[in-house]
Amino acid sequence: MPIPGVTARPLARTYDAVVIGAGIQGLATAYELAKRGVRRVAVLDSSWPGGGASGRNGELIRSAFSSAEWITLFDASLKRWHQLSRELDFNVLFNPSGYLVLASTEEQYARCRADVEVQARFGLRTELLDQQAVLDRVPALNPDAVVGAVLQPAAGFAHHDAAVWGYARAAARLGVEVHAGIEVLGVTVRGGRVAGVTTSTHDVSAPVVVNAAGAAAGRLAGTAGVELPLDMARLEMLVTESVAPFLRPAVAALAALGYCHQTSRGEFVGGTELAVPDHTPSLNGTYRLLRDMAQKFVWLFPQLSAARVLRHWAGLITQTADLSPIVGTAPGVDGFYLSCGWVYGFVGAPAAAAHLADTVCDGRLHPTIAPFDALRFAEGRPIREGSLVVPAQSEGPGPREVAS
Amino acid sequence: MRWRRRSFRAMPTHPDLGADERPAVRFRFEGREVVAREGQSVGAALLADGVDILTRSFKFHRPRGYTCGAGACGNCLLTVDGLPSVPSCVTPVAPGLEVRRERGWPSVDVDVLAGADLVSRWFPAGFQFRYFRQHPRAGHAFERVLGLLAGGGKHLPPAASAPVLPIARRTCSVVVVGAGPSGLAAALAASDAGADVVLVEEQERLGGRLRAETATVSALGLTAPGPRLAEVLTERVARDPGITLLRGSALGWYEDGVLPVAGRDALHELVPHVVVEATGSYEAPVLFAGNDRPGVLLAGAISRLFHVERVRPGRRYVVVACDDRGIEHAIELHHLGVEVVAVVDQRGADEAGTERLRALAGRGIEHLAGARPVRSHGRRRVRGLTVRTGDGRRLRLRCDTVSVAGPLRPSEGLSLQRRYQGENRLSAETPGQDLSARAPVLLRVGGSAGRTRVQDAVDDGFDAGRTAATAVGNVAPFRPA
Ligand SMILES: Cc1cc2nc3c(=O)[nH]c(=O)nc-3n(C[C@H](O)[C@H](O)[C@H](O)COP(=O)(O)OP(=O)(O)OC[C@H]3O[C@@H](n4cnc5c(N)ncnc54)[C@H](O)[C@@H]3O)c2cc1C
Ligand code: FES
Numbered sequence: 001m002p003i004p005g006v007t008a009r010p011l012a013r014t015y016d017a018v019v020i021g022a023g024i025q026g027l028a029t030a031y032e033l034a035k036r037g038v039r040r041v042a043v044l045d046s047s048w049p050g051g052g053a054s055g056r057n058g059e060l061i062r063s064a065f066s067s068a069e070w071i072t073l074f075d076a077s078l079k080r081w082h083q084l085s086r087e088l089d090f091n092v093l094f095n096p097s098g099y100l101v102l103a104s105t106e107e108q109y110a111r112c113r114a115d116v117e118v119q120a121r122f123g124l125r126t127e128l129l130d131q132q133a134v135l136d137r138v139p140a141l142n143p144d145a146v147v148g149a150v151l152q153p154a155a156g157f158a159h160h161d162a163a164v165w166g167y168a169r170a171a172a173r174l175g176v177e178v179h180a181g182i183e184v185l186g187v188t189v190r191g192g193r194v195a196g197v198t199t200s201t202h203d204v205s206a207p208v209v210v211n212a213a214g215a216a217a218g219r220l221a222g223t224a225g226v227e228l229p230l231d232m233a234r235l236e237m238l239v240t241e242s243v244a245p246f247l248r249p250a251v252a253a254l255a256a257l258g259y260c261h262q263t264s265r266g267e268f269v270g271g272t273e274l275a276v277p278d279h280t281p282s283l284n285g286t287y288r289l290l291r292d293m294a295q296k297f298v299w300l301f302p303q304l305s306a307a308r309v310l311r312h313w314a315g316l317i318t319q320t321a322d323l324s325p326i327v328g329t330a331p332g333v334d335g336f337y338l339s340c341g342w343v344y345g346f347v348g349a350p351a352a353a354a355h356l357a358d359t360v361c362d363g364r365l366h367p368t369i370a371p372f373d374a375l376r377f378a379e380g381r382p383i384r385e386g387s388l389v390v391p392a393q394s395e396g397p398g399p400r401e402v403a404s
Numbered sequence: 405m406r407w408r409r410r411s412f413r414a415m416p417t418h419p420d421l422g423a424d425e426r427p428a429v430r431f432r433f434e435g436r437e438v439v440a441r442e443g444q445s446v447g448a449a450l451l452a453d454g455v456d457i458l459t460r461s462f463k464f465h466r467p468r469g470y471t472c473g474a475g476a477c478g479n480c481l482l483t484v485d486g487l488p489s490v491p492s493c494v495t496p497v498a499p500g501l502e503v504r505r506e507r508g509w510p511s512v513d514v515d516v517l518a519g520a521d522l523v524s525r526w527f528p529a530g531f532q533f534r535y536f537r538q539h540p541r542a543g544h545a546f547e548r549v550l551g552l553l554a555g556g557g558k559h560l561p562p563a564a565s566a567p568v569l570p571i572a573r574r575t576c577s578v579v580v581v582g583a584g585p586s587g588l589a590a591a592l593a594a595s596d597a598g599a600d601v602v603l604v605e606e607q608e609r610l611g612g613r614l615r616a617e618t619a620t621v622s623a624l625g626l627t628a629p630g631p632r633l634a635e636v637l638t639e640r641v642a643r644d645p646g647i648t649l650l651r652g653s654a655l656g657w658y659e660d661g662v663l664p665v666a667g668r669d670a671l672h673e674l675v676p677h678v679v680v681e682a683t684g685s686y687e688a689p690v691l692f693a694g695n696d697r698p699g700v701l702l703a704g705a706i707s708r709l710f711h712v713e714r715v716r717p718g719r720r721y722v723v724v725a726c727d728d729r730g731i732e733h734a735i736e737l738h739h740l741g742v743e744v745v746a747v748v749d750q751r752g753a754d755e756a757g758t759e760r761l762r763a764l765a766g767r768g769i770e771h772l773a774g775a776r777p778v779r780s781h782g783r784r785r786v787r788g789l790t791v792r793t794g795d796g797r798r799l800r801l802r803c804d805t806v807s808v809a810g811p812l813r814p815s816e817g818l819s820l821q822r823r824y825q826g827e828n829r830l831s832a833e834t835p836g837q838d839l840s841a842r843a844p845v846l847l848r849v850g851g852s853a854g855r856t857r858v859q860d861a862v863d864d865g866f867d868a869g870r871t872a873a874t875a876v877g878n879v880a881p882f883r884p885a
Contacts (some may be wrong), residue, residue, distance in 0.1 A: 082540070084538065085537040085538075085540055085542075085543070086537065087537050088537075089537055089538075090537055091537040091543060093543075094540065094542060096544065241489055242462070243488065243489075244488075265462070280881065282659070284658075284659050285658075286657075286658055286659060287656070287658035287659075287660060287662045287664055288658075288660060289674075290655075290658075290664075291571075291664075298568060305568055306487055306488060307488075308489065
């Protein structure tokens with residue numbers, strides 16, 4: 001059966017641009033390149049469009065972060081999410097249901113209060129809610145788990161498969177070839193310039209190569225002599241059977257290291273993380289996390305104890321020490337571009353892809369993505385983003401930080 | 405109407421099992437009392453009471469009723485004592501249960517939203533991706549309405565619905581998952597060979613397909629009809645000090661070696677050395693328009709209804725067959741004293757053995773070779789089935805029940821999970837975890853290994869039980885009693 005958006009054509013030997021990875025980052029970048037007039041663009045994926053983290057994530061979308069860099073990039077993305085169905089001519093089921101960052105301790109609440117002040121300075125519309133205001137909005141929450149929250153009304157969630165399909169189809173309409181089942185083995189470099197890629201099929205030459213290979217991005221960059229400080233992490237999610245609507249906004253629960261939402265069909269979808277990241281390079285769902293998720297979500301929403309889990313799965317991401325992505329040019333290799341190290345890569349894709357395409361076409365780093373360069377680690381200027389859900393492991397200079 | 409159906413569906417006597425002497429059990433269904441028999445499931449008791457529509461489909465609110473009888477299809481989900489979405493076909497009746505249906509407005513019987521089915525032309529599958537793409541606002545409004553209509557069972561206050569269970573961890577040498585013919589045999593053999601066995605079963609009664617097997621089966625030097633043998637093996641298991649019977653559902657076998665079982669009073673985390681997968685098989689449905697209409701049942705569900713539940717789902721049957729199992733099933737129905745109009749056999753005329761065809765002819769059952777079902781008819785329940793015959797004619801058969809004897813599929817979730825754990829890899833560098841190191845052996849037996857005959861499943865089980873015990877290191881010959 002043909003996969004929607006995947007080309008039937010055989011892989012050619014030359015392209016104007018090759019994108020490695022048909023996740024949301026790779027597909028969106030290919031779409032934006034084609035929109036800017038790049039003629040022959042190929043997206044190569046060893047599995048299928050959305051087979052990586054893009055089809056396995058929590059679907060949550062927000063821009064209410066606490067650093068200038070994150071707010072600028074992710075709010076540009078959020079604005080695009082509101083228009084994305086129209087732009088791609090495909091309903092990505094974006095639901096501006098509102099997004100709560102839930103504080104269960106006074107300390108977390110204090111952090112929320114500080115974040116809201118920063119967000120106001122950047123013109124974001126967010127509100128600090130006290131316990132009663134949170135419970136009024138989500139009566140199903142366990143009052144013991146609620147001290148307060150940040151609410152971002154314009155944020156929410158979308159359907160991850162729909163977003164991937166939407167970008168794949170829109171890209172295909174503009175002439176992009178999406179190839180599934182082709183593994184990129186390495187990136188070839190000649191005289192400081194990218195020359196193309198070697199694949200499981202045959203070599204392909206291209207003056208532009210974009211590395212959006214998700215969990216494999218670090219290894220692939222390495223084949224071009226570009227060392228990136230990326231760590232692989234396994235994250236897990238579950239979905240329950242459909243239950244009567246009880247949860248309108250998307251929720252990130254700081255105390256549970258978890259995030260969740262309820263779809264319009266009634267399924268509850270959520271994931272939790274452990275304080276220590278799991279570096280196992282495997283797509284197996286583990287019992288440890290299944291139990292962790294069940295316990296934490298039943299703590300947050302006691303009525304979920306009566307719901308059954310339909311599916312449970314894992315996905316792999318790569319992350320950096322400051323948990324911020326690497327987007328932009330690859331140091332030392334002309335024509336080689338990076339979009340990797342994504343922890344919030346679903347929400348971030350629309351803007352990051354557009355500005356990475358700008359960077360490729362204009363030959364100049366777009367200011368929105370400029371802070372996310374690859375050299376910031378070596379040069380000791382990590383991004384200090386303190387409003388994420390899981391604290392970063394690094395002993396870096398930033399505040400304790402959080403993922404996903 | 406309901407009364408007429410009820411009077412027919414109850415089976416006070418059974419040609420093989422004799423008079424039904426099980427005591428009456430009374431429970432409440434949507435405000436009225438229903439009288440069932442001890443040992444019946446809620447779903448079957450309601451069917452016997454004349455309730456055809458148990459739930460409605462998700463999007464188009466099509467009526468759905470008792471279909472698989474095995475907790476596998478989701479067409480019988482009810483709210484039982486406040487707990488939503490309970491598969492009623494595998495939930496035993498108990499005095500005083502409060503049972504109600506979940507979907508449909510104002511009620512499941514009279515569902516005005518069923519109109520959605522009529523407009524399904526304009527709302528084809530997956531329409532949500534195509535409509536509203538240019539009108540996000542209208543889309544959001546529509547989704548909210550959909551959400552309200554779609555959500556399944558309502559939740560009661562948490563404490564009443566499901567208590568949070570304690571967790572109990574235990575190491576054991578052999579876990580047998582499933583107490584059907586092969587699982588019972590495997591547990592007995594493994595225990596006899598010295599292994600410490602945990603036998604996991606989610607259903608009330610042990611025996612699985614043995615309970616509905618009419619042929620005789622041999623085990624432990626005894627040859628008896630299935631239900632009788634099920635009793636004997638159940639009793640042997642209960643007496644065996646080496647076997648712990650655990651009621652609950654096995655959730656999987658994970659990479660850290662844990663096999664969690666959601667039990668009734670605890671979440672059991674078993675850490676076995678060897679797992680015997682004896683989860684049997686399930687029946688695949690056959691594709692035709694209206695194959696979800698109440699009155700279209702899987703053949704295994706019908707056998708179960710007659711022999712275990714002691715309920716006659718209908719008077720006039722059409723059997724859809726894809727192999728000899730369907731023909732044997734038609735003969736069994738005839739033996740049970742109901743009318744079988746025809747066997748719609750998807751195979752060509754020469755593929756069914758002449759002996760079996762003669763048996764059908766001798767009972768006045770028409771055999772339509774090379775035929776396939778096209779569509780079922782009836783508003784709230786089946787009234788007929790249109791079939792396309794081998795020579796291309798369309799035929800409308802009058803019946804009130806369609807019995808679908810589709811192919812049997814092994815229920816092999818545990819071993820599939822294990823295999824994918826080995827194969828779950830992104831690329832050369834991201835191999836899946838191999839379970840072999842910590843959990844060395846998984847043996848698949850009986851129906852889950854593709855056996856379709858009960859006798860084969862039993863023999864398989866005894867072999868596997870011995871192998872399992874040997875694998876654990878308890879090498880001792882198995883001695884049949
Ligand atoms: C459980 C989980 C929950 C998450 N929750 C959220 C959330 O709520 N919100 C959010 O914004 N983000 C979330 N994320 C993160 C988000 O999913 C990722 O950041 C994002 O999907 C990354 O997209 P990508 O296109 O970069 O990578 P991927 O989607 O992983 O795509 C990479 C692609 O590259 C392909 N590939 C790999 N190696 C090769 C090769 N050698 N040759 C060819 N192709 C190759 C893979 O097959 C894959 O399709 C979550 C992630 C997970 C796992
Ligand atoms: S699940 Fe009960 S009839 Fe199928």
